[in-house]
Amino acid sequence: MISAREWIAHLPAEQRERFAALVRAVPASMRYGPVFRRTMREIRKCEAVPSWGRDERAARLRALFTTAVGTTYYGTTAAYAPLREFAADPDRDPFAVLYRLPVLTREELSANTKDMIAVDPSQVELVASSGTSGDPILFHLEKERGAGEWAYVQNAWHRSTGYELDDWRLFLRGVVEFDESKDHLVQAATGEVVLRIQALGPERIAEHWKLVTDRKIRYLHGYPASLEYMARLLETHLPEDQWRHQIKGVLAVSEEYTPSQAATFRRVFPQANVCNFYGLSERTAFATMDRDWVFHPEPLYGITEILKEDGTPAQVGERGRIVTTGLRLMGHPFLRYDTGDSAEVVGHNKWGEPTFRDIKARRGREGLIRADGSLFPTTSLNVHGHQFLCVNRFRFRQDEPGKVVLMLEPSATATQEELEDFYAAMIRRTKGQVELGLEIVDQLEVPPNGKNRLVDQNIQGVVSTWA
Template sequence: MRLLDIARSAYVGSPVGLRRSIAPLMAMVPTSLKYGRAYRTWRSNVTRSVHDADFVDAERRRAFAELLAIASRSPFYREILGGVDLTPEDISRLPVLTKEDLVSAGMNALAVPRSALDAGNTSGSNGEAPFGFYLDRDRSVREIAFIHHVWSRCGFQAGEPRAMLRDAYLYDRKGFIHEWEAALGELRLSVFPMTPQDMELYLDLIDQRAIRYLHGFPSAMEMLARHMLATGRRLRLPLMGVFPISEPIFAHQRETIRTAFGDVAILPFYGMSEKAIFAGEVEGEPDTYECEPLYGIAELVDDAGVPITQPGREGRLVGTSFITRGMPFIRYDTEDRATLVRTAARENCWRMRVSNITPRRKPAWLVDCDGRRIVSTDFTPSDPAFFDGIKEFQFYQDTPGVCVMKYVPSESGTVEQAVEIVAALQRKAGDAIRFEPKKVDTLVASKNGKRPFIDQRLSV
């Protein structure tokens, strides 16, 4: 089945023209083949790992031993590992590795020939260059098993169609704002510019295909939800699940989405392009995530690389991947931060829990006049009515103690409404931060259309 697993990954990553030409053929492949035996095995194992500690213990030891054996073929890792037999309990004896370490190692970090791997990269932001890396070609089936495990909580099954709000320019073609990807069951909807006319069309398309699941950037989902609330539009069939990706989802966004779409399940997960850690949000505990032990070994460490064991302490998320091994990621510093809720232990099947994950490139904090970080979500009420008159908004900060609320007014929105919102924020912030409104035509977005909640230019 590995050949089919590689084929699935190759299709998703193939050039645009080729993918479009073979999509009709791929759409004819039965779901049982698109998600074959390897997928079903992984799904079964992930489900079992929730409650069977003996199974998890055996699997993580086996996977860790295999990873180290493969990594030892790499000149870079061979020197780090030193030929010593290690178990998962010994992992803190190894150094924490940064992007800079792997960039410096170059091709010496590869444990298999370059020709056997797919190239990947992080997008880069805040003036930093993208980070290039390599992934196993058959990783897709393993990755999707963990994603579907999270989504299945609302009844989702492999092959069911989804509406996706996640790309600025579909197939890199400006003005091309929607596409039905029959092979993957994805109704792809551009997140830029998302005019009222665009959003009406998107809702029509969702209705036409009887889609029950919405997948994509929370900022774009919030815009669509605000449009529905402003116009009174409703979907023909209620959504069963909302799957946020790539951006943190805030309390006010959850409430806006549920006000527009009904009491729908919202199921975010934490992951990354490098496939080092995967964690699903704990049911009933927003912003608390449980790391998957079959995906790899997740750690929370302090600035010296020492594991954090005291709940309530913040640290860096470090991951050792079992999902992709051709360029091993062993004690890889994700540069994201989180707060420990519970450590990984036998009694919880090695499922570490963390909260308040803060991606370094998408900060969820503001800086007060004394230079201290303040979590921005403390200022924004969850009630959608608080933002009446605003289509979308964004906090911008380049000066400690001063935050500009950039906003795009709704069609009937007024300056007075924006001033009232800023006044309410100011009352809550007191003297720590001065809020200023600024009307704009559009908000800053990354090249793929993500609109960060905070455009933070300070580093503290």
């Protein structure tokens, strides 16, 4: 059953506000509907009673197997014979069965997604995601999935930052639903001031920050790169502003979160905690990051494995690929799905799942192409601390192998000497790899989806953007 909040959230942006007063009058505990409340209860019960959580995980995995074996793909593909054996003897340990199944690749998923649908096709929708590889991945998800998903997000925000259901947020978005002539929209129905990322810039930061101070907003939500850019604009252009000391939470989503960004948030928003979580468009994993940068998967959301190249579980201190099985959505089963990412195992939680850190995309990493056609990773090109203070943003543009242009958007206080030093530092880091030119711009454009990128890669066949 869809909640009133979810129904209203799917209306065109301008229409939502007709219901704002009604929505805000409903107690927050009731506003999000029965699925939200049930999911929140289950999250908390699993944490409080781990033995119940273990039993519930097993029950959900059994139900997932029963559903999957009825689909064309899982029910007829030879490699999934253990599922059919399980159907004949459902009292067997479902985890032992799971570990006998093959790892599902992205290519197999996209090619067979229609044959994996386990419900009436009218109940699901086709989703396309670039993933960390940048290549399109096709799959189906239930249409009515928002309320349960929102419970996990709200729980993570609350635990990490103290966020409550009635708190307002400034939400930086790349793709917006309102009139393109506007740069922001106040959404009282959902408690958001939505600001178009592309509108951010030095000349309007005072105007945009007033959207926050006028409403006493204490939570900032969006891609970490965009939130950091806004923070640096505040630091440079509104150095006397005091409201930034009242910010309680930075709610980072959908992009890699870096130590450099963390340092900026600590400096500009000294009272704020950061919530960052690892999640997937495929809805098979949800893992909140703690203050030691360790990710903790939610046990009822899915089953997370970290596997070495030989398919065995990675041990503490070892790296492996992240493989996930979704337990929340049954309309299109994902069994041992290869996420395309890898991580280092740190330990194990109360439900036997690995905790992990240092997530890396295994395919399609951002990189520059050397003259010989080989890939030069950009890891060494990230900038930290004082080196970053003279620029608001920077990006590499590559149009031909071996040659790259460093594009800089200077900060308001940058001197020519500082910019030359920055350029010289980048030349040292790329020495012997690529020939590096320089272009200083007034403002770097943000892609239409709002996700900032380090490399503007124009060589055909090379991937350079994060999912």
